[in-house]
Amino acid sequence: MDIQSLSQNFLANWAGFANSVMHPAWGNFFWLLVAASAVAWLLEIAFPWRKQQPLLRRELGLDIFYMFFNMFLFPLVGYATLSAFFAAHIESLSLVQKIRGSISLTALPAYVQLAILFVTRDFLQWNIHRVLHIVPFFWKLHEVHHSPEIMSYPVHLRYHWAENVIYRIPEYLIFLLIGSSLTDVFLIYTISLSIGHLNHANLKLPWGYLKYVFNTSELHLWHHAKQVPRSYGVNFAITLSVWDWLFGTAYSPAEPPAEIGITGEPRFPKSFAGQLVWPWIK
Ligand SMILES: [Zn+2]
Ligand SMILES: [Zn+2]
Numbered sequence: 001m002d003i004q005s006l007s008q009n010f011l012a013n014w015a016g017f018a019n020s021v022m023h024p025a026w027g028n029f030f031w032l033l034v035a036a037s038a039v040a041w042l043l044e045i046a047f048p049w050r051k052q053q054p055l056l057r058r059e060l061g062l063d064i065f066y067m068f069f070n071m072f073l074f075p076l077v078g079y080a081t082l083s084a085f086f087a088a089h090i091e092s093l094s095l096v097q098k099i100r101g102s103i104s105l106t107a108l109p110a111y112v113q114l115a116i117l118f119v120t121r122d123f124l125q126w127n128i129h130r131v132l133h134i135v136p137f138f139w140k141l142h143e144v145h146h147s148p149e150i151m152s153y154p155v156h157l158r159y160h161w162a163e164n165v166i167y168r169i170p171e172y173l174i175f176l177l178i179g180s181s182l183t184d185v186f187l188i189y190t191i192s193l194s195i196g197h198l199n200h201a202n203l204k205l206p207w208g209y210l211k212y213v214f215n216t217s218e219l220h221l222w223h224h225a226k227q228v229p230r231s232y233g234v235n236f237a238i239t240l241s242v243w244d245w246l247f248g249t250a251y252s253p254a255e256p257p258a259e260i261g262i263t264g265e266p267r268f269p270k271s272f273a274g275q276l277v278w279p280w281i282k
Helices: 003-022 029-046 060-091 094-103 110-134 136-146 153-157 161-176 181-201 208-212 217-222 244-245 272-281
Strands: none
Touching: 003 029, 029 060, 029 153, 029 181, 029 244, 060 153, 060 161, 060 272, 094 161, 110 136, 110 161, 110 244, 136 161, 153 181, 181 217, 208 217
C-alpha cells in the first residue's frame, strides 16, 4: 500500500469536504443534509405524530454529531480514501470487467438504468439490515441505531461507524457491476437521505397506498419498538417498504408503540466514544 498516495487522497477528500462547507450550493451534500434536516424539523413541528414528544431532548447534540460524522467525516474522509485506493485495483480485475460487460444496461434509457440501480441497491440494503438484526455480533453494532428512546429525524444517521463499511462495500459492488454515473449516485443518495430523514421523524403524513412502496415514519417507528412484535423485528425497510410487504415482515398498526429503544441493556453507554467500543466490551 502506497502511504503517500493514501495521505494525498485523504488530504484531497478533507479539502473537498471543507470546500463544500464553505460554499453552500445545490448538489453539495453537506448543504443538502442541512436543508433536508431543516425540512424534516419544520415538518415535525407542523405535523407531529406523538404530540407530547419534546422538540429538544438530551441526546439531540449527540445525534446531530453522528449525522455529520457518519455522512462526512468517516465515509468521505476516511473510508473514501481507502476505497479509492482499492477501487483502482478492483475495477481492473478481468472478472469485474466480464460481469460488467454481461450486465451492461447502457442501451436502456437513463431513468430505467437509475431505477434498476436504485431498486437493486435498496433490496440489498434490506437484506443487510435483516442480517444486522439476526447475527448477534452485528446486532451489538446495530444497537447504537436502536438505542434512542425518543425518535426524531437525526436518529436516521445515528449508527455505529462499522455500518458504513457493512453497507458501503456491497453497495459499491452494485454500483461497480451494474455501472453508475456520479449523477445516479447523487440522485440515489438524495432520495435515500430525504426518505430516511422523514421515516425517522416524529411525523404523520397521509401516505395512503404509498406505504406499500415507501418506508414511512409509522412503519419505521415500529421497527424501533422496545417490545418487538416478532423475533428479530419487523419493517426492515430502508427506503422501499415493498420488500417487507412481499416477504411477510411488514407490521402496520394504527397506533405508535408504547416505548422505543433496546431492552436488557442497562449499561448501554451514553457517550459517542463509549458507543464506538460497545460491541467489543458488551
Ligand atoms: Zn434495525
Ligand atoms: Zn431507524
